[in-house]
Structures are given as structure tokens and as C-alpha cells.
Amino acid sequence: MTVTAPTTAPSVHVRAAITWLAIFPMVALGMTLMAPFTATWPPALRALALTAVVVPSAVYVVVPRLMAAHQRITHRHN
Template sequence: MPTGTPSPSAAPSVHRRALITWLAVYPTITVALAALGPATAHLPLLLRTLILTAIVVPVAAYALIPLLMKANAALTR
């Protein structure tokens, strides 16, 4: 490997990835439920779940999990 080239960091363990995912998903679901709960309370469960996951999954997958993975990499160097 050439000098000055950063070595690729090892992927976190499956347990750490699960924790990172939980740290992204749990607060996002909590906030989304608090914000949407009253407005969607009258809807059927499957529709409420569809709306909730349509918001939570992209927020977690595209914003929070990558951010937490970067923070994890910085903390474990």
C-alpha cells in the first residue's frame, strides 16, 4: 500500500452495527409517532405503519445510520 493512503477501516461487528441501527431507528420512530400519532390515530394500523415507515426508513438509512457509522469510525480509530 502506498504511503499516505489511508487504510480502509474494518467494518464494525454485527453487534455494533445492530446498536448503531437501533440508535438511529428508535429515536426516529419515537419522534415520528409523537408528531404523527394524533393526526393518524383514526387510520387503520397498516396505513399508519406504512406512513411511519415511509418516513423513518429513509431518514435512518440515508441520514442517521451513515452519520453514526462515521462517528463510530472516528471514535474507534
């Protein structure tokens, strides 16, 4: 059995940066891919459709993976 030292959560600033790194490319790509199909939609409906995909994807898939990668990188350098 391997004993590891407890890890501390990243600061709120690091979490915000990681979340932005997840959200920005997803929104940019989503806007680009949706543009041909939603050009005539009202802006609020476009935002609703985009965030219905981006937010759950970011919360459940992308951000946790980026946080794990951040932990591996910072743990290796300590």
C-alpha cells in the same frame, strides 16, 4: 498524500446497535408527531406512513452519519 490504514467494517452487533440507535428515536418522535393526525387510521396504515419516512431517512442519512462517528471514535482510540 496521506496514506491511511485500511479499516474493517464494524461487527454485525455494532451495526445492529447503531441502526437501533438511529431507528428508535426516529420512530418514537414520528409516532408522537403523527398521533394527532393519524389517531383514527388503521394501525397498518399508520405503520406504513411512519416507515415510509423513517426507513429512507435512517438508511440514507442517519445511519451513515452514526457509522462515520463510530469510526472516528474507534479510530481515535486505536
